[in-house]
Amino acid sequence: MARSLQALSGVFLGSHAVADGLVTRTQLQSGLYRRLFQDVYADPHLAVDHRLYARGAMLVMPPAAVLAGRSAAAWFDAPFAGSTDPVLVVVPPDCPWRGPRGIRVHRTDIGPAEVLTLDDSDDLVRLTTPLRTAWEIATLEPLAPAVALLDAMIRAGHVDDGSLARIARDRRGQWGSRRFARVVPLADGRSESRPESLVRVACVRAGLPAPVPQFVVTANGQFLGRVDLAWPEARLIVEYEGAHHFDELHIRRDDRRYERLVAAGWRVIRLSWADLRDLADAVSRIARALGLPLTAG
Template sequence: MGTAVAALDAMVRVGAVQTAAMSAMVEAGAGRWGVSRVRRAFALVDPRAESAPESKVRVALLLAGLTPVPQLVVTHAGHFLARVDLGWPEQKLAVEYEGAHHFEGEQIVRDDHRYAALLAAGWRVIRLSAADLRDLDGVVRRVEAALGA
């Protein structure tokens, strides 16, 4: 399901298809084979997702009953602090997917400063990599544990 949603997220994000048009296509498919799966995937589409891995993590969390805010803007004392991939503002929990570009050039230094600022403001950050995508159940457990803490 995550892969399908990731593809739909990307199509909506870049404007290749509008959600209204996609909804009409889903409705027009009533009675056709596989339309129930398409409906489930369409219900999870969110154009705020900025990468396929981020979409896959979000879908796993949503299917587990967790509802993160995608691309959450975090402020502290009235000042912009960061924009995180997925977050729970009330619990001050952020989930960040770090692809390969996070380890190129100065990006790792910028990320370290951003995470230090989040931590100093009382936020907790769960950092994910490609390896975590192979165990999304484990990611869900980590987030559930953090939200329960």
């Protein structure tokens, strides 16, 4: 007879749990546990995020495989990959493992010095070092999301401009080096959210001057606020308002703040999550406010 459900916490292989008498196949198939991948299950009370799926991937990865890119970045203060995004795993070129559905396998050389082992919720997690993680992010992810991930890692102190420049120099001429060299100069650790990064990159790619992230606005020596993005010479501000900005308290607080900024001679463009779905339109609004034409980026 299978033991109680409390005996199975964390992430586990269904076949092993059945063999050990911890659960029956009927219980696994009934939906009592969350299915992550083929034969990989999780306690349904665990938070459903990308790290949960990455921990599940660890159970089926061969010894030479390592979590990388956006999946490793979830342990380096850049948890932007969603639970439905494939887990990124790197394996040596001669490794035949392809992984189950939901895992993206990238074949590439990786040295022992580029691998870390961390203890996460009693699970040992193998992942690439921050610098090697930055390499996979810049070379495998779309440009704007890659910059957002690097922004967060720089802000948290896991990588910096000097270490990224060193990788660019050491790997010059290798596969992906041109893409890496294109992505890294766009990274800016002053950005404090993924939406800020996406808007900033979209503006730069459209030929607009790069805005200043987290700009401190003052008037006559008085602090008026720290804003997401600013073009100080044009006295233009762009603010991204997440979901928490739309409760009544935040609305009143934001309105008073914007009134002070406008009274001091600043123009304010307010963006929401809906604007991220049509960044071209948002950038056009910004360009019109700056009085500048758009160019292809």
